[in-house]
Amino acid sequence: xxxxxxxxxxxxxxxxxxxxxxxxxxxxxxxxxxxxxxxxxxxxxxxxxxxxxxxxxxxxxxxxxxxxxxxxxxxxxxxxxxxxxxxxxxxxxxxxxxxxxxxxxxxxxxxxxxxxxxxxxxxxxxxxxxxxxxxxxxxxxxxxxxxxxxxxxxxxxxxxxxxxxxxxxxxxxxxxxxxxxxxxxxxxxxxxxxxxxxxxxxxxxxxxxxxxxxxxxxxxxxxx
Amino acid sequence: xxxxxxxxxxxxxxxxxxxxxxxxxxxxxxxxxxxxxxxxxxxxxxxxxxxxxxxxxxxxxxxxxxxxxxxxxxxxxxxxxxxxxxxxxxxxxxxxxxxxxxxxxxxxxxxxxxxxxxxxxxxxxxxxxxxxxxxxxxxxxxxxxxxxxxxxxxxxxxxxxxxxxxxxxxxxxxxxxxxxxxxxxxxxxxxxxxxxxxxxxxxxxxxxxxxxxxxxxxxxxxxx
DNA sequence: AGACGGTCATACTTACCAGTCTAGCATGGG
DNA sequence: CCCATGCTAGACTGGTAAGTATGACCGTCT
Numbered sequence: 001x002x003x004x005x006x007x008x009x010x011x012x013x014x015x016x017x018x019x020x021x022x023x024x025x026x027x028x029x030x031x032x033x034x035x036x037x038x039x040x041x042x043x044x045x046x047x048x049x050x051x052x053x054x055x056x057x058x059x060x061x062x063x064x065x066x067x068x069x070x071x072x073x074x075x076x077x078x079x080x081x082x083x084x085x086x087x088x089x090x091x092x093x094x095x096x097x098x099x100x101x102x103x104x105x106x107x108x109x110x111x112x113x114x115x116x117x118x119x120x121x122x123x124x125x126x127x128x129x130x131x132x133x134x135x136x137x138x139x140x141x142x143x144x145x146x147x148x149x150x151x152x153x154x155x156x157x158x159x160x161x162x163x164x165x166x167x168x169x170x171x172x173x174x175x176x177x178x179x180x181x182x183x184x185x186x187x188x189x190x191x192x193x194x195x196x197x198x199x200x201x202x203x204x205x206x207x208x209x210x211x212x213x214x215x216x217x218x219x220x221x222x223x224x
Numbered sequence: 225x226x227x228x229x230x231x232x233x234x235x236x237x238x239x240x241x242x243x244x245x246x247x248x249x250x251x252x253x254x255x256x257x258x259x260x261x262x263x264x265x266x267x268x269x270x271x272x273x274x275x276x277x278x279x280x281x282x283x284x285x286x287x288x289x290x291x292x293x294x295x296x297x298x299x300x301x302x303x304x305x306x307x308x309x310x311x312x313x314x315x316x317x318x319x320x321x322x323x324x325x326x327x328x329x330x331x332x333x334x335x336x337x338x339x340x341x342x343x344x345x346x347x348x349x350x351x352x353x354x355x356x357x358x359x360x361x362x363x364x365x366x367x368x369x370x371x372x373x374x375x376x377x378x379x380x381x382x383x384x385x386x387x388x389x390x391x392x393x394x395x396x397x398x399x400x401x402x403x404x405x406x407x408x409x410x411x412x413x414x415x416x417x418x419x420x421x422x423x424x425x426x427x428x429x430x431x432x433x434x435x436x437x438x439x440x441x442x443x444x445x446x447x448x
Numbered sequence: 449a450g451a452c453g454g455t456c457a458t459a460c461t462t463a464c465c466a467g468t469c470t471a472g473c474a475t476g477g478g
Numbered sequence: 479c480c481c482a483t484g485c486t487a488g489a490c491t492g493g494t495a496a497g498t499a500t501g502a503c504c505g506t507c508t
Binding site (some may be wrong): 046047048050059079125128129130131132133134136138141142144145146149150153170171172173174176177179180181182184185187188191192194197198199200204205207208209211212213215216 | 270271272274318349352353354355356357358359360362365366368369370373374377383385393394396397398400403405407408409411412415416417418421422424428429431432433435436437439440
């Protein structure tokens with residue numbers, strides 16, 4: 001039905017910004033576009049795809065016509081926003097310096113980073129939105145999987161596989177278990193509002209994950 | 225805003241079915257109600273809460289007025305349906321005979337049961353619906369957590385805690401890890417359509433979970 | 449000054465949807 | 479036979495939303 005870009009990055013519009021001197025003009029153009037995207041972000045994340053274009057325009061402090069002059073229709077705006085959000089959260093992935101850590105610290109750090117997103121209203125709402133719309137907009141969740149989940153799990157698996165201290169019999173599956181335990185904690189506690197019904201501290205979960213993974217990895221070794 | 229029942233179980237309607245001889249009448253009443261609920265099930269699960277009452281009536285093969293004669297409004301119908309669905313899936317929980325199994329078989333069995341629901345379109349759609357509407361209808365996800373997740377995790381934790389063969393340092397957290405790894409697998413593969421982008425067999429995940437949990441549990445013991 | 453382009457407010461068109469209303473049809477019980 | 483009850487089809491009301499159209503405003507470039 002429709003299509004998400006990502007990868008195809010026209011930066012702003014396909015308009016010709018050859019000379020840097022057109023800055024004044026282009027800047028103002030981008031400013032509106034930016035305001036629209038920020039308004040759309042708040043409204044879409046709060047109300048889901050059913051949010052009205054009037055509400056978005058109002059939230060952005062912009063006339064509805066302006067929204068339609070920057071984005072073809074609702075789908076385009078939505079797609080542009082999701083692209084942007086995925087881009088944003090993808091950049092906050094695991095960096096090179098983590099790879100130098102020992103296995104125990106590495107897993108702990110990954111877990112802490114993943115769970116720290118629980119506090120990010122935008123992340124929690126994005127998760128809810130993507131899962132919720134995954135029926136109507138499969139491309140959306142596929143994009144999420146391809147750009148956020150798959151790379152994350154693969155990097156984690158690659159680390160586990162390459163690690164010399166500990167031998168993992170199935171690094172890919174182990175990576176999925178770690179990722180699943182963490183993301184599901186976010187979904188359960190924040191997305192599904194389970195933190196009151198079944199509270200648990202992040203540290204407690206992290207400690208258990210670290211212990212479990214490390215013990216499992218030591219199956220062939222003798223270590224205290 | 226509105227309210228889900230569950231617990232208040234009027235079985236069918238609160239109507240008096242004292243004598244089995246009123247069957248003819250009541251049966252026909254229930255038949256319509258049943259048809260409506262089945263239609264609503266298909267349409268709500270496929271399209272989300274935004275599905276139209278006309279579509280539901282059409283799918284149920286029933287006049288719209290009939291829908292409104294059995295259910296006050298859209299919310300009531302939706303609530304009744306969710307109650308019904310939660311009821312249905314809750315009953316398929318872990319039974320007593322599982323508790324007799326040794327730890328390894330127990331965890332494996334739990335995992336198999338949980339993952340077997342991946343094939344159930346209704347379950348996958350319900351998961352998507354509940355998460356997706358958890359912003360607009362927090363009661364919905366809280367009900368899900370209270371009636372399906374919490375009991376499941378608590379039973380699992382209770383088994384782990386009581387188990388004599390293996391010592392778990394934190395059974396509750398361990399139960400959450402197992403549950404998270406499993407449910408997240410369902411969400412990733414089926415709800416978010418990730419099975420093509422990142423395929424993995426259930427058996428492989430189950431084996432890793434079982435190994436991981438059992439090794440972790442053996443930390444204080446010497447067993448092959 | 450005049451043309452242009454982006455923006456704004458507002459109104460409009462078209463479509464959909466929740467919930468109601470009406471009038472007719474079928475059946476079963478008195 | 480008649481009436482009550484549940485059902486049906488379809489029209490209707492009121493409200494909301496996507497997307498378009500209009501006309502006015504304003505800074506910039508020529």
